[in-house]
Each structure stands twice: as structure tokens, then as C-alpha cells.
Amino acid sequence: MDIAIINTLIITFEGKGLGIIKAGGLGFEDGKISYVGKMSEFEYKNADLIIDGNNKHATLPGLINAHIHSPLTICRGVVHDIPEGEYMFKGLSPFINQLRSEDSVLGTKLTVIEGIRSGTTTFAEYEGNVRNLVEKVYLPYNIRVVATETINERVHVNIHKPSELYEFNRSKGEESLKRANELFKKFKNNDLVTPMYGPQALDMLTMDFLKEIKQQAISNESKTYMHIAQGARERQQITKRYGKDMTAVKLLKANDLLDTTLIAAHIHDTTTEERNLMVKNNVKMVGCPSAISKVDGIAPPLGDYIRLGGLAGIGTDEAPGSGHHNLFHEIKLASIFAKIAFQDPTILPPWESLKLATISGAEVLGIEDQIGSLKIGKRADVITIDLHQPHLIPIINTPFHNILANLVYSSKGNEIDNVIIHGKPILLNNEFVEIDETSIINEVNNRAQEICENASEDWEKSNSKMVEYHKSGFI
Ligand SMILES: [Zn+2]
Numbered sequence: 001m002d003i004a005i006i007n008t009l010i011i012t013f014e015g016k017g018l019g020i021i022k023a024g025g026l027g028f029e030d031g032k033i034s035y036v037g038k039m040s041e042f043e044y045k046n047a048d049l050i051i052d053g054n055n056k057h058a059t060l061p062g063l064i065n066a067h068i069h070s071p072l073t074i075c076r077g078v079v080h081d082i083p084e085g086e087y088m089f090k091g092l093s094p095f096i097n098q099l100r101s102e103d104s105v106l107g108t109k110l111t112v113i114e115g116i117r118s119g120t121t122t123f124a125e126y127e128g129n130v131r132n133l134v135e136k137v138y139l140p141y142n143i144r145v146v147a148t149e150t151i152n153e154r155v156h157v158n159i160h161k162p163s164e165l166y167e168f169n170r171s172k173g174e175e176s177l178k179r180a181n182e183l184f185k186k187f188k189n190n191d192l193v194t195p196m197y198g199p200q201a202l203d204m205l206t207m208d209f210l211k212e213i214k215q216q217a218i219s220n221e222s223k224t225y226m227h228i229a230q231g232a233r234e235r236q237q238i239t240k241r242y243g244k245d246m247t248a249v250k251l252l253k254a255n256d257l258l259d260t261t262l263i264a265a266h267i268h269d270t271t272t273e274e275r276n277l278m279v280k281n282n283v284k285m286v287g288c289p290s291a292i293s294k295v296d297g298i299a300p301p302l303g304d305y306i307r308l309g310g311l312a313g314i315g316t317d318e319a320p321g322s323g324h325h326n327l328f329h330e331i332k333l334a335s336i337f338a339k340i341a342f343q344d345p346t347i348l349p350p351w352e353s354l355k356l357a358t359i360s361g362a363e364v365l366g367i368e369d370q371i372g373s374l375k376i377g378k379r380a381d382v383i384t385i386d387l388h389q390p391h392l393i394p395i396i397n398t399p400f401h402n403i404l405a406n407l408v409y410s411s412k413g414n415e416i417d418n419v420i421i422h423g424k425p426i427l428l429n430n431e432f433v434e435i436d437e438t439s440i441i442n443e444v445n446n447r448a449q450e451i452c453e454n455a456s457e458d459w460e461k462s463n464s465k466m467v468e469y470h471k472s473g474f475i
Pocket residue numbers: 067069126227265317
């Protein structure tokens with residue numbers, strides 16, 4: 001046995017409830033789980049590495065961030081509290097325009113550190129030229145990634161008139177589709193990488209091209225992962241192009257594209273009837289509560305989607321939007337937003353909201369046979385949580401368990417002390433085993449300062465509300 005975790009409270013996410021095992025142990029061999037169960041039946045003494053939880057720890061499957069654009073973490077905090085219509089073109093663009101390929105790599109490194117420290121072991125990365133991040137960050141760091149290549153045909157936006165109909169160019173689209181196809185050729189059978197097609201959104205490509213991408217995805221036994229119904233900008237383009245009564249969901253339905261192979265991010269600009277139709281057609285949803293509430297002033301309809309019987313995962317999107325990549329924060333927000341939306345405290349209880357970042361997230365991404373729960377034969381992606389902290393005490397196991405409630409409503413996400421991915425220790429006793437955390441933090445900090453200085457002229461010209469805040473002395 002390579003690694004054993006002993007004397008721990010295990011939440012397996014298998015079976016009825018969440019499958020809690022008190023005083024349990026886990027063993028890992030060749031990247032897979034070889035034992036999960038009671039300590040009394042666990043033969044672990046020959047393990048190369050033994051992590052003793054001293055019954056003060058909880059062990060969970062590594063969390064799954066099902067939607068993330070990690071390069072932009074280098075621009076955290078540069079845009080906030082401004083009208084949604086200004087966010088992308090006026091708020092963020094001046095900084096994005098300054099980013100070089102190595103800045104994207106740096107932003108992703110920082111994201112991975114932040115994610116690992118808060119329990120994430122799988123990152124569903126959604127990026128153009130995602131292969132660069134796979135080869136320069138995820139594989140060298142031994143981090144699991146669902147690598148989604150962004151595919152779009154949009155070539156020009158008049159940033160002063162973003163409501164004008166976008167111009168498309170098929171050969172630009174074909175280029176990005178080619179990159180996605182190459183990803184499959186290169187990584188289809190990789191232990192850590194799951195490639196995915198990412199037609200960006202319905203306002204970014206033609207229906208013809210979308211159908212072609214879907215065919216490619218099906219021929220690779222994969223899914224298509226799209227941003228769907230993500231607000232006013234998209235809706236404006238759809239009605240301009242396809243008619244004033246058209247919506248994202250209607251357009252997908254009319255083109256026979258609403259089915260089980262579709263993963264839909266956000267969907268906050270949908271009606272309950274449309275969500276019902278999506279659920280009936282087995283479309284999977286991913287919600288990003290922090291980003292969507294902060295950028296759009298809307299709570300994503302995660303609670304509603306689950307109430308309707310749909311399957312959903314959760315993500316942190318991009319850091320200028322969400323502010324963070326801490327899934328414990330996301331789970332808590334998802335739960336609270338759902339309760340507020342329905343004015344019903346029984347909506348999205350902890351055993352449902354925790355699944356968003358574990359087994360349900362894995363099912364959404366189509367990798368539930370590999371990760372998302374602790375079961376013999378699954379990949380050894382595991383986190384341990386130090387429960388002996390003032391905000392997580394008491395730990396009650398009789399007559400019932402309070403661990404689920406405390407993880408969702410009380411944890412901060414910084415109590416993670418061990419992280420194992422594919423049987424390899426990434427964080428041990430709160431320290432990174434190989435990743436040089438300090439130098440990455442320093443490097444990002446220095447480079448971000450340069451980016452902001454270089455962007456300052458464009459940024460001031462944008463005349464966004466951020467500039468107004470600055471002139472008023474608030475920022
Ligand atoms: Zn996104």
C-alpha cells in the first residue's frame with residue numbers, strides 16, 4: 001500500500017445519506033482507492049506513508065470545481081460593483097488586453113494553490129488554448145483537470161457599442177475546434193486530463209458550427225460544455241440574430257440540441273418552464289453563485305434546478321467576478337441563496353449542497369466512474385480536514401452527525417491539511433510537497449502590478465464606474 005489515512009471520520013458520498021464512517025481508514029495503491037472502511041478491519045501497517053487523523057479529522061473526496069477560468073486570477077479585484085453592461089468590455093478588457101501567455105500560466109498556478117488549499121482536486125478549466133495550461137501547470141503539478149477548449153467564431157466587438165450584432169468568422173472557429181480535436185488526440189487516455197469541447201455561448205457562434213462541434217464531441221464520446229442564458233448581452237445578440245421572442249433555451253430546443261450531452265453553465269436568464277424543459281431533456285447544469293451574484297446581481301437557480309429533479313455542479317468562474325476559488329464558500333452561498341429564493345429553509349440542505357462539489361459535480365462532467373466519492377477502485381483524490389478548530393467544534397456523532405452542517409455553514413475552507421491527487425500527496429500537514437507557493441505568490445503580485453500600470457491609460461479612457469470610484473477616492 002502506498003498511503004494509508006487512519007483514525008478519521010470518513011464521508012464517502014456513497015450509499016444512503018452521505019455514507020459516514022466513524023473511526024475509519026483509507027488505503028491507496030497505484031493511484032486508486034484500495035480500502036475504505038472501519039479501522040477494525042484495516043491492515044495498513046505496511047503502507048509507505050501513514051497519515052494519522054487521531055480522530056480529529058474528516059476525510060472527503062477531493063472537491064470538484066466544475067467551472068473555472070483560472071488565468072484571470074491574476075486580475076483579481078480589478079473590477080467590481082459596476083453595472084453588468086460595463087463589466088466585460090469596460091471593466092475587465094483593459095487588463096485582459098495586457099495579458100501575455102505566461103501571465104495566463106501564472107494566474108493558473110495561483111488558482112491551483114488557492115484551490116488546493118481549500119480542498120479542490122479537480123479543476124474544470126474553460127480556456128482558449130487550454131493545452132498550454134495543461135502542459136505547463138496541471139500535469140507538472142499532478143492536478144486533475146477537465147480541459148475545455150473555448151470555441152467561438154466571434155471576431156470583432158465594437159466595445160463602445162457592444163449591443164451591435166457581433167461579426168463571425170468561420171475559419172477562426174475552425175481553428176479553435178482544431179485545437180479541441182488535438183486535445184482529444186493527445187490526452188484522451190491520460191490519467192489526469194479529461195478533454196472537453198467548449199462552444200462558448202449562443203451569441204459567439206452559428207448554429208451550423210455548433211452542430212458540427214456537437215458531432216465531434218459525440219464521436220469522441222464526450223459532451224459539449226456551454227455558457228447558456230448568461231444575461232442581457234447574450235439575450236440581446238440572440239434576439240437580434242434570431243427574432244425578438246427567441247431565447248437561448250428555445251433556440252437550443254428548435255435545433256435539437258437540448259439533450260444529455262449538454263452541460264450548461266449559469267442559465268440564470270431562464271424561466272422555470274425553460275429549466276423544467278432542460279431537466280426533462282437531461283441537460284446538466286453548473287452554477288457559480290459568487291460570480292453571478294456579484295457581476296449580475298442575480299442568484300443562479302441551482303436550488304430550483306435540483307428541486308425540479310435536475311443534476312448540477314458548482315464552480316467559481318473567474319476571480320475578478322467571484323473574488324475567490326474556495327468551494328466551501330460557494331456551497332454555503334448556493335445553499336443560502338436557494339433558501340432565500342424560495343423563502344424556505346428546507347431547500348438545498350447540506351447533504352444536497354455538498355454533493356454539488358463532489359459526486360454530482362463528477363456526474364455533470366461525466367467522470368463519476370473515476371472521482372466524486374470514496375469507493376474501492378476509484379481514483380485516490382482525497383482531502384482531510386482538521387476539525388479541531390473553534391468554528392468547527394463540537395463534533396457530534398451520537399445520536400446523529402453534525403459534520404455536514406458544520407462543513408457547509410461553519411467551515412472557512414482553510415482547514416484542509418492534506419490533499420492527495422491520483423495517489424500522490426500534494427499538500428501534507430498544511431505544506432505543499434513540491435509546489436513553491438511563496439515564489440508563485442510573489443511572482444503574481446509583481447506581475448499584476450505591471451499589468452495594471454500598463455493598462456492604466458486604457459482603463460481611464462474606459463470611463464467605467466471603477467474610474468469614477470477611483471476619482472471619488474474610494475479605490
Ligand atoms: Zn465561464
